[in-house]
Amino acid sequence: MRIVLLKGQSQYGSLRLHIDQLAAAFAAMGHEAIVVDLAAPDGVARLNAALARPVQFFYALNSMGVDLRVGDRSLYDVADALFMTLHVDHPVHLWSRLETKMDRRFVVSFLDETHVKLARDCFPPDHFAALSLMPPGANTSIPPVMPDERQLFQRWEADRDIPLLFTGTYRGMPQRGWRGAERNFVTTLFDDAADLALSQDTLALEDAIDQVLATRDTCLPPASRTQLIQKSREVYQYVEAYRRHQLLVTLNRAGVPLVVYGKGWEDRPFPAFDWRGEGSFEQTLGLLRRTRLVLNSNNNFVAGGHERVFAAQINGAAVLSDTSRYYDRHYADGRDMLFYRWTALDTLPARVEAALAGPAGLAAIARAGFHQAATHHTWDARARHIIDLFAAVNILTR
Numbered sequence: 001m002r003i004v005l006l007k008g009q010s011q012y013g014s015l016r017l018h019i020d021q022l023a024a025a026f027a028a029m030g031h032e033a034i035v036v037d038l039a040a041p042d043g044v045a046r047l048n049a050a051l052a053r054p055v056q057f058f059y060a061l062n063s064m065g066v067d068l069r070v071g072d073r074s075l076y077d078v079a080d081a082l083f084m085t086l087h088v089d090h091p092v093h094l095w096s097r098l099e100t101k102m103d104r105r106f107v108v109s110f111l112d113e114t115h116v117k118l119a120r121d122c123f124p125p126d127h128f129a130a131l132s133l134m135p136p137g138a139n140t141s142i143p144p145v146m147p148d149e150r151q152l153f154q155r156w157e158a159d160r161d162i163p164l165l166f167t168g169t170y171r172g173m174p175q176r177g178w179r180g181a182e183r184n185f186v187t188t189l190f191d192d193a194a195d196l197a198l199s200q201d202t203l204a205l206e207d208a209i210d211q212v213l214a215t216r217d218t219c220l221p222p223a224s225r226t227q228l229i230q231k232s233r234e235v236y237q238y239v240e241a242y243r244r245h246q247l248l249v250t251l252n253r254a255g256v257p258l259v260v261y262g263k264g265w266e267d268r269p270f271p272a273f274d275w276r277g278e279g280s281f282e283q284t285l286g287l288l289r290r291t292r293l294v295l296n297s298n299n300n301f302v303a304g305g306h307e308r309v310f311a312a313q314i315n316g317a318a319v320l321s322d323t324s325r326y327y328d329r330h331y332a333d334g335r336d337m338l339f340y341r342w343t344a345l346d347t348l349p350a351r352v353e354a355a356l357a358g359p360a361g362l363a364a365i366a367r368a369g370f371h372q373a374a375t376h377h378t379w380d381a382r383a384r385h386i387i388d389l390f391a392a393v394n395i396l397t398r
Contacts, residue, residue, distance in 0.1 A: 001031045001032070001056040001057075001387075002031070002032045002034065002050075002053060002054065002055050002056055003023075003026050003031055003032065003033050003034065003055070003056060003057055003058075003059060004034045004036055004047070004050045004055050004057075004058045004059070005019050005022065005023050005026075005033060005034065005035045005036070005058075005059045005060070006019075006036055006038055006047075006058060006059070006060040006064050006065040007019040007020075007035065007036070007037055007038065007039070007060070007061070007064065008037070008038045008039045008064045008065070009039050010061075011169075011263075012262075012278075012279070012280055012281045012284075013280050013281045013282060014281040014307065015061045015062065015064075015088070016037075017139055017142070017281050017282065018061055018088075018136055018137070018139070018307070018379075019035060019059075019060075019061060020035065020142075020144075021137065021139055021140070021144045021379045022059070022137065022379050022382065022383060022386075023035050024143065024144045024379070025137075025144075025378070025379040025380045025382065025383035026383050028380065028383075029380075029383060029384075029387070031387075034050045036050060038064065038065055047068075051079060054079075054080075054081075055079055055081045056081060056082070056390070057081050057082040057083070057084050057107075057390055058076060058079075058081060058082070058083050058084065059084050059085065059386065060083070060084075060085045061085065061086050061087075061088060062085070062086075062087055062088060062089065062094055062097070063083075063085045063087065063094060063097035063098065063100070063108070064085075066083060066085065066097050066100045066106075067097070067100060074100070074101070074102040074103075074105075076102050076105045076106075077102050077103050077105065081105070082105045082106075082107055082129065082390060082393060082394075083102065083105050083106055083107070084107040084108075084109075084386060084389070084390065085107070085108055085109070086108075086109045086110070086111070086134060086136065087108060087109070087110050087111070087115065088111055088136060088307070089299075090112075090115060090236055090300070091110070091115055091118055091119055091122075092229065092230060092232060092233040092236055093233060093236075095230055098119065098123070099123075101127070104126070104129045104397045105129055106127070106128050106129055107128065107129050107130045107131075107132075107389060107390075107393055108128055108130075108131055108132075109131070109132045109133065109134040109386075109389075110131070110132075110133060110134075110304070111133075111134065111135040111136060111301060111304040111305060111306070112133075112135075112301040112302070112303050112304025112305075112324075112326070113133050113303040113304065113325070113326065114204040114206070114207070114302060114303045114304070115304070116131050116132070116133050118204075118206055118229065119131055121222075121226075122222075122225075122226040122229065129393045129397050130389060130392065130393050130396075132385070132389055133304075134382060134385055134386075135304060135305030135306070135307070135310070135326070135377070136305075136306075136307040136310070136382070137307075137310065137377060137378055137379035137380075137381065137382040138307075138310035138311050138313065138314035138373045138374075138377045138378055138379070139281070139285060139307070139310075139311045139314075139379075140285070140311075140314055140315070140378075141285055142282055142285065144379065146314075146374070146378070147289075147314060147315060147316065147370075149367075149370060149374075152289070152315070152316035152370065153316060153363065153366075153367055153370075156292075156316065156359075156363045156366065157292075157359045157360075157363065159289070159290070160289075160290055160291055160292045160317075161290055162259050162287065162290050162291040162292065163257065163259075163291075163292050163293065163356050164256065164257065164258050164259060164291075164292070164293050164294075164295060164352060164356065165258075165259050165260075165261075165287060165288075165291040165293070165294050165295065165317075166258050166259070166260050166261075166262075166294075166295040166297075167260075167261045167262055167279065167284050167287070167294075167308065168244070168262045168297065168308075169262050169263045169264045170244075170248070170262065170263070170264040170265050170268055171237075171240075171241040171244065171245070171264060172241075172245075172264065173245065174238050174241040174242040174245055175238065176190075176191065176194070176234075176238055177234040177237075177238065178190050178231075178234045178235060178238075179191075186228070186231065189209065189212055189213070189216070189228075190209075190232060190234075190235045192212045192215075193205060193208040193209045193211075193212045193232075193235060194208075194235050194238055194239055194242075196208040196211060196212060197239050198239060198242060198243070198342070199343070200342075200343065201302075201322070201323060201341050201342050201343055202302040202303065202323065202324060202325050203302060204302050204303065205232060205235060205236050205239060205300070206229050206232070209228065209229065209232065210225075236300065239300055240299055240300040243297065243300065243322075243342060244297050246342075246345060247297055247322075247345065247348070248270055248273075249270075250345050250346065250348055250349065251272070251273075251348065251349060251352070252269075252270040252271070252272045252273060254272075254349035255272045256272060256349055256352055256353075257272060257273075257274065258270075258272070258273045258274070258295065259273075259274045259276060259291075260273050260274065260275045260276065261275075261276055261277060261278065261279030261283070261284065261287065262278060262279065263278050284311070285311065285315065288311060288312050288315035288316070288317050289315050289316060289317075291312070291317045292317065292318060292356065292359065292362055292363075292366075293317065293318050293319070293320055293338075293352070293355055293356060293362060294308065294309075294312035294317045294318070294319050294320070295320050295321075295352075296308050296309050296312070296319055296320065296321035296322070297321075297322060298321055298322050298324055301324055301326075302324055302325065303324055303325040303326055304324055304326050305324070305326045305327065305330075305377075306321075309321055309327075309337070310373045310377040312369075313336075313337075313366070313369035313370050313372060313373035313377070314370065314373040314374060314377070314378070316366055316367075316370055317366055318337075318338065318355070318362050318363075318365045318366035318369060319337050319338065319369060320337075320338040320339070320340065320351070320352065320355065321337060321338070321339060321340070322339070322340055322341065322342060323339045323340075323341055327339070330372070330376070331369075331372065334365065335365070335368055336365060336368035336369040336371070336372050337365070337369055338351065338355060338365065
């Protein structure tokens with residue numbers, strides 16, 4: 001098959017790297033994988049060249065390029081090809097892209113099962129050709145080469161000079177930006193929904209909104225509920241930022257020596273941490289092979305998987321993450337991952353200390369995590385899922 005993969009701008013370069021690694025996986029399966037960089041000066045020319053021959057499907061992340069048109073028609077209708085995409089953030093952040101209309105060609109995967117449910121509930125039944133659950137795959141190296149298990153673990157303790165690593169943006173003190181001068185039904189609803197979501201470990205914000213509505217004896221018609229969810233973007237950002245802030249405050253207060261790479265740390269109020277610059281996603285891959293324990297904050301994906309987890313595991317690091325319903329199904333605490341819970345955050349520093357004090361046990365967890373990622377979470381596995389999904393949609397809709 002001929003597959004065109006679209007990429008563009010991306011924070012830290014992560015989405016661009018995902019596309020490159022997925023393209024390599026398609027090529028290894030025998031497909032012709034053509035990467036078109038829409039951010040490049042010759043992006044349009046390369047896209048036109050790719051269209052000179054039939055394309056079976058286009059693939060992008062976060063629906064990059066979904067709005068490309070030929071006259072008044074979708075490019076994908078004109079090309080008679082599916083547009084397939086993986087969204088790596090909550091639907092509220094890119095809702096307008098999800099609203100794009102095409103003729104039964106729009107196939108969307110999400111990294112969290114609650115995102116799949118939200119899209120299914122809020123869009124017309126025939127809007128998408130298919131929806132699926134698929135977290136990102138594990139990035140290995142550039143170019144992608146599957147790490148050798150023996151080399152990763154034969155000198156695991158000696159080779160890993162970073163005890164605890166966190167990569168990510170510090171967003172500052174969380175603010176309830178939806179509050180205005182006037183308090184009303186919606187702003188107080190969002191206050192209560194944020195508080196409810198934060199009081200539990202794996203409650204999706206949209207479910208918290210539904211529960212608060214129920215306590216107010218209010219039932220909204222589907223269109224009004226969808227509009228309310230669309231307005232909740234600031235609430236989602238607040239819950240995510242609050243949790244990350246509290247995580248960092250807890251570790252800093254306990255004096256946990258966390259090595260940090262990412263944006264927004266210049267004026268950080270965390271003297272216990274060692275910030276070593278912004279870093280890039282490419283640089284992170286090298287750091288993972290020097291790290292014993294990677295700290296993950298799952299970006300409030302309460303029923304999903306984050307790329308950071310799988311990349312760390314495939315590169316031989318152990319992972320300490322807040323739990324999600326997805327991880328609960330596929331991993332076991334203390335076997336192939338370590339978990340912490342938002343509702344018991346005060347226990348986290350002692351958990352970090354105990355894990356780092358036992359390098360042999362931590363290496364065993366890292367090795368078990370490597371097996372999980374190598375078996376189930378490579379980009380090769382994701383490519384097979386995409387091809388199977390393509391085949392199913394072709395049978396059912398064409």
